[in-house]
Amino acid sequence: MSHRTSCFQLNDLFPREIDIEVCLKTLKIFQKLEGDVNCVVWDASLVLAKYLETMCQCKPDFLSGIRVLELGSGLGVVGLTAATLGAQVTLTDLPEALPLLRLNISENKQKIAISPLIETLQCLNNTVKKKPTIYLTQEIRDSEIQKKLWNVFYEKLSESFYIEKIPEEQQHINYRSSDILLLKIIKK
Numbered sequence: 001m002s003h004r005t006s007c008f009q010l011n012d013l014f015p016r017e018i019d020i021e022v023c024l025k026t027l028k029i030f031q032k033l034e035g036d037v038n039c040v041v042w043d044a045s046l047v048l049a050k051y052l053e054t055m056c057q058c059k060p061d062f063l064s065g066i067r068v069l070e071l072g073s074g075l076g077v078v079g080l081t082a083a084t085l086g087a088q089v090t091l092t093d094l095p096e097a098l099p100l101l102r103l104n105i106s107e108n109k110q111k112i113a114i115s116p117l118i119e120t121l122q123c124l125n126n127t128v129k130k131k132p133t134i135y136l137t138q139e140i141r142d143s144e145i146q147k148k149l150w151n152v153f154y155e156k157l158s159e160s161f162y163i164e165k166i167p168e169e170q171q172h173i174n175y176r177s178s179d180i181l182l183l184k185i186i187k188k
């Protein structure tokens with residue numbers, strides 16, 4: 001695709017995948033084939049991103065709910081890693097770096113998910129007259145960081161929604177599992 005933006009063409013980009021093993025997610029970071037300092041993944045950013053991951057391995061709530069300001073984010077590796085590990089992150093860079101940084105945020109934001117998901121659920125309520133019933137299903141994960149993220153999500157959600165766990169005996173006899181939560185959610 002040769003979609004043109006102010007600062008790059010998509011066919012001049014190539015992705016680099018960065019695994020965040022502690023929460024089994026992979027960031028996809030677009031770099032430019034040619035360009036200035038803000039269009040490549042720097043090794044130093046990997047060192048810091050992996051340090052954050054290591055800290056979260058030892059202490060799962062290391063970044064939970066922490067506000068992070070990253071100066072000179074470049075392609076966003078460190079900030080996006082911190083956000084994936086539970087921080088509330090603000091990324092910054094020079095104006096010319098922002099289009100590619102925005103692309104990388106957009107590419108990875110579904111992996112971050114807590115606040116945007118809750119905001120989306122709240123929006124649904126604001127756009128219809130009758131309170132909608134929302135069903136949400138989630139597999140219970142094993143890693144400490146994933147458990148922590150789920151707890152943060154659940155706590156935030158319960159501030160503005162009633163959450164009811166649908167008992168297994170009400171679910172399909174062959175399609176239910178003690179590992180999978182099925183929730184019914186209604187705005188308070």
Ligand SMILES: C[S@@+](CC[C@H](N)C(=O)[O-])C[C@H]1O[C@@H](n2cnc3c(N)ncnc32)[C@H](O)[C@@H]1O
Binds near residue numbers: 044073094
């Ligand atoms: C060497 S790169 C590192 C990028 C990123 N932190 C990384 O490690 O991949 C330095 C970054 O600082 C940004 N930068 C330089 N001057 C800046 C300024 N005055 N305000 C914000 N960002 C700036 C550059 O655009 C570039 O993205």
